[in-house]
Amino acid sequence: MRIKCPYCGERALEEFTYSGDATVTRPGSLDASATDAWVDYVYFRDNPAGPHQEHWHHSAGCHSWLVVTRDTRTHEIIAVAFAREDI
């Protein structure tokens, strides 16, 4: 598996660190009413067999956080984008 970093180009898997599902959203509130949303955010996952949006950190490269769309059945990388929207 090789990931094409939009900044550095195509690099080997060893340069990247995985950080899981990129579709979960951190709840905005710390109130007790948001407990269920926090449990969902921390523990529960869709875990699709097919295209999966996930965070990768180019930890041995440019240190960009990336959103990689990858097919979990074949490990094919479909798309790579910066996680930040302003660059």
Added chain:
Amino acid sequence: MRYSLASLLANAVTGNRNWKPVWREPEPKAQYDVVIVGGGGHGLATAHYLAKQHGITKVAVVEKSYLGSGNVGRNTTIVRSNYLLPGNAPFYEWSMKLWEGLEQDLNYNAMVSQRGVLNAFHSDPQRDSYVRRGNAMRLNGIDAELLDREDVRKLVPFVDFDNARFPVRGGLFQARGGTVRHDAVAWGYARAADSRGVDIIQNCAATGFRIENGRVIGVETEKGFIGAKKVAVSVAGNSTRVAEMAGLRLPIESHAVQAFVTEGVKPLLDIVITFGAGHFYCSQSDKGGLVFGGDIEGYNSYAQRGNMPVIEDVAEGGMALMPVIGRLRILRSWGGLLDMTMDGSPIIDVTPVEGLYLNAGWCYGGFKATPAAGWCFAHLIATGEPHPYAAAYRLDRFAEGRVIDEKGMGAQPNLH
């Protein structure tokens, strides 16, 4: 007794053409008391104990492929009960006790080999942590022995006692641990369940659940609808996909883990050994190949294979522990799918859908748990009450904050 010297001889002289299949291949009936989705080790063990311990024999096991095609035939065959936490130790020790009586129970040679499991340690702090684990095991009635360097040298003289970074300083030894022939476990449970009337239906994937008023009434399969009073899901690796068909979301990610076997060599390693400073564990099969594995790949995957970085990591761990393997050639490598829960511990519980039961989330430890998981899951299905040994494996423990973080990590180091 199905086999004897006479039957062996009679079949040998007739060209081995007259052996009978050891289980039937029935077509599904319209209705069962229990349908088990997933014909792996856990599903078949559940069927066996439902029939044997609870007298429930109107049971079908539906399996999407052939028996032994999934994780029960892909693991590294190690069994042990060297667990620390109260929610885990009694469960895995019960599993160990069931392994010890398995062949007599099933009348099937599963090659249960209690050759001992040695967890090497490499530093003083790690020794302290292993002492703690060993003491916890002994308090739970599990055998554990702390070995110093000289004791380890008697067992495995070839490990690297002088490694510059990770010298072997000793180990925690569980003499009752060992290995079991994994496919034979599937075959043995299948034969035993079949002989009590359980229908094992291969090449029959479940495609959906029929749910009425919040209660499951059957399973849609590739061979049509099968009615059931209770449905038990035991499909590690694909648990979230199957649960999704019932509208459930689980705290599980699917990950791949690899295993390897080398060319066969003369007897070298007569125990199971693990490296304490990385992720490498190894045993020698009866054919002579060294069977070893390492850590999960670390990213979601449904591909039953891995990538090079983990292969390198495993090989480095192996070379640090036992440099003697350096010139062996790896014959094969393969991958299996793991249900990684977010705390690294399994789930045996009821679900929000009435009549639907879940056995999932075995992470890297499903094979050693096979007998006890089947035993406790059958108890839950038959009685509606969790078995005391598996009472901590609740689906709601994540929301309740009662996670069981034996290893201190789930699918990723920051999740637990």
